[in-house]
Amino acid sequence: MRVALKECLWEPFGDDLIVVSDPREAVIVADPRGRIAAYLEELSEGPKSVAELRGALADRGVRLSEAEVRSALRGLDTLGLVEPACRRFGVPETDERHAAGLAFFGAFTGLDRPRTHFVQRLRDAHVLVLGAGGIGSSIIQCLAGLGVGHFTIVDHDQVEPGDFAHQFLYRRADIGRSKAERAAEWVRDHDPAIEVRAVDRWISSPEDLLDLVGDADVLTGGLDGRPDAHFWLNEAAVRAGLPLVAGRMDHSRLSYYSVDPGRSACLNCAASEDLDPVEHDSAWIATRLAGDLQPADGLIAPLAQHIGSLIACEALRYLTGFESPRAAGSYVHVDLRAGLVPEWAPFPRDPGCPVCAMAPERPAPPPDPR
Known part of the structure; x- marks a missing residue:
């Protein structure tokens, strides 16, 4: 599975990282070594598998095991920042028809449930x-x-x-x-x-x-x-x-x-x-x-x-x-x-x-x- 970053913005503040994915609230996480920011920056460039993300982080000098990368992704999932990368429905007309629903359900997705899960349940x-x-x-x-x-x-x-x-x-x-x-x-x-x-x-x-x-x-x-x-x-x-x-x-x-x-x-x-x-x-x-x-x-x-x-x-x-x-x-x-x-x-x-x-x-x- 390839992991995608949801719509969000972030900025370092001392040893913390301020992340905003919902205009109503901000998430502040401790990030003294900048590793969380590195995850977000790499995923912002496009969806990646665990192996791809691990390799990209290694190029930045952040060397982690596969288990550590998976654990970090679970943490980002807990914060509601990542989701499975999917091709949606693969049909342009269908994606356009359900674009608003796919955008809305983005706030409720997680690594275990892509946006299409919700829209498909409605279609069925x-x-x-x-x-x-x-x-x-x-x-x-x-x-x-x-x-x-x-x-x-x-x-x-x-x-x-x-x-x-x-x-x-x-x-x-x-x-x-x-x-x-x-x-x-x-x-x-x-x-x-x-x-x-x-x-x-x-x-x-x-x-x-x-x-x-x-x-x-x-x-x-x-x-x-x-x-x-x-x-x-x-x-x-x-x-x-x-x-x-x-x-x-x-x-x-x-x-x-x-x-x-x-x-x-x-x-x-x-x-x-x-x-x-x-x-x-x-x-x-x-x-x-x-x-x-x-x-x-x-x-x-x-x-x-x-x-x-x-x-x-x-x-x-x-x-x-x-x-x-x-x-x-x-x-x-x-x-x-x-x-x-x-x-x-x-x-x-x-x-x-x-x-x-x-x-x-x-x-x-x-x-x-x-």
Whole structure:
């Protein structure tokens, strides 16, 4: 394997070396003999194998054994400064298509995982998106841009004039058409390499999803209408061992959550934490009224894009493992009145949860590379 240096700059400062690969922070390492600087300088000239690097250092008067060079590279890897030298995908069009993703994942690579590892996982991934409305359409656009290779899009609505305030998959000519079909067309136009299936179906129970979850890697989106719809998604996902990332809007507050079956609490755990209300208590009355309230759809475009992108980022964590899920077993609330600052509200896992008991055994997740 040939080793490449990531994008970084460095400068000696006394007996130390200051290295910057992220503008937000600097790494200061002791380098009294200038050996680390020598490694960086040699690798900056191009990728090298251990033998090549050892020879180049010897020409500088730094004579090291192969084991010492390997140990030093592991140290640079710990600092996040090196990665495997790869030809990316070897196809110029593919490299250009995924250039932004390859650049982004550079911050999370190491000698054991090249940049192509993450992008290839996206290209191989299958995402099941429930709902192609305000939040769902934003999720679809984000995930298609990331390069997810396979989609199943489920919706039973038709395009209406009111959708144009926050749903940018659709055009005036689409009024009256199936949202699922039109969203699938948008994905194909955006990237013909993406495989997409449209399902025009009304979801009214977990059973309505059984034939759709089998080969998916993540279930995402959300269902409007009945307040218990998210519990249907939760049960279907947990039974299939499928990570779930979904969200919704309540007035000016956006909320999303994720469920990692068998590893995190699920929505049913959250429901079991609720205390039985005292009848006619003021808090009980307020809760009942809030549950019965049916506000008008006030999801404006900036909020739809905001919550859709947050959900897409959480789905990205599950699909690639570039970092651990941030919302597993938690609601994340983002309130416009509070400046859209995220607030986490974990729901403790219920050991007796009957839904969690349905989760199949899954292999342990890979360790967080950070």
